Each structure stands twice: as structure tokens, then as C-alpha cells.
Amino acid sequence: ETGVTQTPRHLVMGMTNKKSLKCEQHLGHNAMYWYKQSAKKPLELMFVYNFKEQTENNSVPSRFSPECPNSSHLFLHLHTLQPEDSALYLCASSQRLGLAGGRLREQYFGPGTRLTVT
Amino acid sequence: AQTVTQSQPEMSVQEAETVTLSCTYDTSESNYYLFWYKQPPSRQMILVIRQEAYKQQNATENRFSVNFQKAAKSFSLKISDSQLGDTAMYFCALLQARQLTFGSGTQLTVLP
Numbered sequence A: 001e002t003g004v005t006q007t008p009r010h011l012v013m014g015m016t017n018k019k020s021l022k023c024e025q026h027l028g029h030n031a032m033y034w035y036k037q038s039a040k041k042p043l044e045l046m047f048v049y050n051f052k053e054q055t056e057n058n059s060v061p062s063r064f065s066p067e068c069p070n071s072s073h074l075f076l077h078l079h080t081l082q083p084e085d086s087a088l089y090l091c092a093s094s095q096r097l098g099l100a101g102g103r104l105r106e107q108y109f110g111p112g113t114r115l116t117v118t
Numbered sequence B: 001a002q003t004v005t006q007s008q009p010e011m012s013v014q015e016a017e018t019v020t021l022s023c024t025y026d027t028s029e030s031n032y033y034l035f036w037y038k039q040p041p042s043r044q045m046i047l048v049i050r051q052e053a054y055k056q057q058n059a060t061e062n063r064f065s066v067n068f069q070k071a072a073k074s075f076s077l078k079i080s081d082s083q084l085g086d087t088a089m090y091f092c093a094l095l096q097a098r099q100l101t102f103g104s105g106t107q108l109t110v111l112p
Helices: none
Strands: A004-007 A010-013 A018-025 A031-037 A044-050 A053-058 A064-070 A073-080 A085-092 A111-116 B004-005 B009-015 B020-022 B025-028 B033-039 B046-052 B062-071 B074-079 B089-094 B099-102 B106-112
Touching: A010 A018, A018 A085, A031 A073, A044 A064, A044 B099, A064 A111, A064 B033, A111 B020, A111 B033, B004 B089, B004 B099, B009 B020, B025 B074, B033 B062, B033 B074, B046 B062, B046 B074, B074 B089
Parallel strands: A010 A111, B009 B106
Antiparallel strands: A004 A018, A018 A073, A031 A044, A031 A085, A044 A053, A064 A073, A085 A111, B004 B025, B020 B074, B033 B046, B033 B089, B062 B074, B089 B099, B089 B106
């Protein structure tokens, strides 16, 4: 496998279900991200992990719970979702996020998981 | 706060012709990066081209080039010799500090 992979590619779940999205990067990166892409809206950054530490949580509801066990894997645990949570969820990775004055790096994206909440 | 604006929701171009996609942004930082990403119907987000704000020279990648106007905070993408495979949603993005902010996208259709 190369690049950033995401599983599953499609997921349909009821509002009472619990499911998890998985992301794996094979690029040797240290930072990983979850984005939400809804129809006719810009990509929304949800979470950022830098060296396995969560550094950003953009006011995401607690029904979304991220987990980053190591720098290559990122999970998004889902529970009691709402129909408006239906969207494409994209994972991305990059080299380490710089400290002040550090080098910034472009992000590489996975193919996404199309989530439908019924 | 940083913002990215793409004012053209949809554009079309004839195959082999040239098209320019517009993007403006707003930031108070002096150190940042700008990107154009392409998202074809497969939904895979693909990096097309990047520009460092401290570089005056416009970036080029084969048929893709940018016109970076730092003072005007403008970052347009020019696609030369358009191909059918260029049909996609194109996103302009601004990376500063720890956040990547995307514009709303421009749907480009290349017509045969």
C-alpha cells in the first residue's frame, strides 16, 4: 500500500450504531488530520494530531471521537450520529507540524469514507 | 482569521484550450503556503501545485502554473492545453501555522 488509505470506503449506519473509520498513512509522516466534506460546503477541519498528540479540535461534537495510537494510524469513532453528519470524511497526513519558525508541509489525502446516517 | 475565496463555482473550457481559476485569500501572517488541490469524481484529493509565500517566482508543474500576487492576496491557477482528465473540482487552500483552510471550490468541466 502506498500513500494514505481509508477504510471503509462507504458506510451506512443508523443513529444508534457505533462504528469506526480507519486511516493509515504509508508516507512516514508525523501529523494526521480528519476533515469533513459536506455537499456545497468547504472542507471542514475536524481534528489534528501531531506526533500522536491532538493539537486541534475545531468544536467537533463529542459523538465524534478521534484516536491516534501511533503516527501511522488514525481512527474516528462514531456513535449516536445525526443525519446531518452524512458526508465524505477525509483523512490526510503531512510531515510534522512546525513549531514557530518550523517548515510547513503540504497534506496528502486519502480517498475518503462516504458516510450515510439513516 | 484566515479566509479563502473562490468566486467561480463552475467553469468550462474546450479541450486543448487554456483556463484560469481565481482565488483570493486573507491572512495576517507573513509565512504561509498556498496550494491548489484537485478532486476528480473519484473524490481523491490530489495536490496539484504549491507556492511558498516567501518566493516571488510563480510555481509551475507541467501544464499547471500559478499567478501569485502577494500584495493583492491573489493566487490563480492556469491550466494550459486542457485535457478531459482535468475535469474535477479544484480547491484553493491556505496553510499557515497549523491550519489548512480551503476555499469552496470551482467545478471545472473540460469539453471535448
